Amino acid sequence: MTTDLSPTPQHPWQDGQRWKTLFAAIWTGQAFSLLGSQLVQFSLIWWLTKETGSATVLATATLVGQLPQILIGPLAGALVDRWNRRVVMIAADGGVALSTLWLVTLFAVGAADTPHVFLVLMLRSTGGAFHWPAMQASTSLMVPKQHLPRVAGFNQMLSGAINIVAPPFGALLLKALPIEQVLAIDIATAAIAIAPLLFIAVPQPDPEPDRAGSGRPGVLHDLAEGFRYAAHLPGLMTFFGVAIVVSFVFFPAIALIPILVTDHFGGEALQLAWMDSAWGIGIVLGGLTLGVWGGFKRLMDTAGFGLCGQGIGMAVVGMAPASGFAIALGGLFFTGFMFPITNGPLHAILQLNVAPSMQGRIFTLMNSITSAVTPVSLLIAGPVADAVGVRFWFALAGITCLLCSTTALFFPPLRNLEADMQADTALREQIQAAQPT
Structure with a gap:
């Protein structure tokens, strides 16, 4: 039992x-x-x-x-x-x-x-x-x-x-x-x-049940089980894929803000401080809004809405002319505001729908794959921004976020992820309950 x-x-x-x-x-x-x-x-x-x-x-x-x-x-x-x-x-x-x-x-x-x-x-x-x-x-x-x-x-x-x-x-x-x-x-x-x-x-x-009285499998088996769990749910693999793509374009853009301020807007430390503050204040207010609101009934809809907003904000920053520093400031604030509205529901989806005994593996798997792509994207983003201008990378990030939000809102495996994960967890609980004690 x-x-x-x-x-x-x-x-x-x-x-x-x-x-x-x-x-x-x-x-x-x-x-x-x-x-x-x-x-x-x-x-x-x-x-x-x-x-x-x-x-x-x-x-x-x-x-x-x-x-x-x-x-x-x-x-x-x-x-x-x-x-x-x-x-x-x-x-x-x-x-x-x-x-x-x-x-x-x-x-x-x-x-x-x-x-x-x-x-x-x-x-x-x-x-x-x-x-x-x-x-x-x-x-x-x-x-x-x-x-x-x-x-x-x-x-x-x-x-x-x-x-x-x-x-x-x-x-x-x-x-x-x-x-x-x-x-x-x-x-x-x-x-x-x-x-x-x-x-x-x-x-x-x-704890996961013993297998045929042979004792709990080793940690490497548990690690492989985490990969198998993710692989057998197409929506979860799509979820990870979208996270990789967004991380690849989004975080280098944030890292390039100092270059945008100096090279495009001709700004100094004060202007960079304003940009950093706009981004940070946006995150605080967006997190507070999600904390009070809780999001739409379908959390994936909330995340897709937030990612769409991030895309719009980044595109505004990328399209702002050299004289439009205030426009870029507003775009970055809006991006920051939408950032927690995207990420908060994604974490909640995993907390709500992944079996509790599996959550550590799934969270670290997501964190590892999104972290791994960042150094590679930074190595690519720098030369690209030097060659065609830093605004290009912001526009690319905006367009990519908009396309990925469409995937979150309308691609069936991702849109149905919550229901599929709930069904899988219920099945696992039934199998575990049937195991002899």
């Missing part, structure tokens, strides 16, 4: 309003941890910039920070689905804090060097490769289903707000304090994130 931990009113987490208090405590702790992580990221990148002045070093730092997500992400997801997710989150936060503490000590004694920073960036990324899927997969068991899209919206809002606040806050702190004291803030925020997890039980999914 199995114990159903899906988000139903019978589960203790959904007893009246109790789930709100419990989840708010964990969510608030994670918000502090995210702020500390962003401060560390800003501080270390700035230190590398000041110490080396090398674009190669900065590019290497970016690559070092992405590699663990790309290379070990799927394996981390398989392990998250096997292990206690609360313990994973505590260990990930604690491990990241310990790596920061080591670097704080090196800075304090004047022994820190570029390789040390690279190592810490890699260790922090490794911790994130475990923490992010554990939190995402646990959310579906902590939050009632009808509230998952709203929680996804608030998560997007939080991410946007921290991206706005952390850089100037970090800059102010670095002017007032030595870098080791700024980095030490991350240790304190990690403690704040760990504290509620020590006292609040995070619900766990049922």
Whole structure:
């Protein structure tokens, strides 16, 4: 016999309003941890910039920070689905804090060097490769289903707000304090994130059943099972394909904003700050809107609507003339506003419809494939923008998002993804319930 931990009113987490208090405590702790992580990221990148002045070093730092997500992400997801997710989150936060503490000590004694920073960036990324899927997969068991899209919206809002606040806050702190004291803030925020997890039980999914009494298969089998799960649902593979295409054109465009400001609009640091603020404020307001609204009844319709809006916003930025900086500013704000309305529902679709025991693998699979394409697209986008102008890439991103939104709204395998995944999960639960205990 199995114990159903899906988000139903019978589960203790959904007893009246109790789930709100419990989840708010964990969510608030994670918000502090995210702020500390962003401060560390800003501080270390700035230190590398000041110490080396090398674009190669900065590019290497970016690559070092992405590699663990790309290379070990799927394996981390398989392990998250096997292990206690609360313990994973505590260990990930604690491990990241310990790596920061080591670097704080090196800075304090004047022994820190570029390789040390690279190592810490890699260790922090490794911790994130475990923490992010554990939190995402646990959310579906902590939050009632009808509230998952709203929680996804608030998560997007939080991410946007921290991206706005952390850089100037970090800059102010670095002017007032030595870098080791700024980095030490991350240790304190990690403690704040760990504290509620020590006292609040995070619900766990049922473990996968033994096969013919031979014991649970190994982690490599679980990893392969995650790939098979995605492969046998055409809509989910289309989902991943669209995510790859959008990531390929969208994130290089965001990275090229400084070139757009200087080369096309003839702007300076102030104009770049306005663009960054427009993007960040748009994300905050879009996340807040989704958090209050919750989206359309069909989450894929919400995501398709958001992606269409992203495409329109990017196209406006790309078509703005040299004298139309205000037009580009508005287009980027609108793009930022639509960004969480696209991504929040996509995360909620997976949380709602993927079997809880499979969510860690599916989340990390999605994250790995979209992260893997980014370095390649950046290598292509730079020369293309140099050759034909940076506006071309923004226009390309806009048109691509518009085409992909049409796929999300009208291509049957993707449009019917939610229903297909629900049917598959129900079938899996029936098979699991029939297994002998």
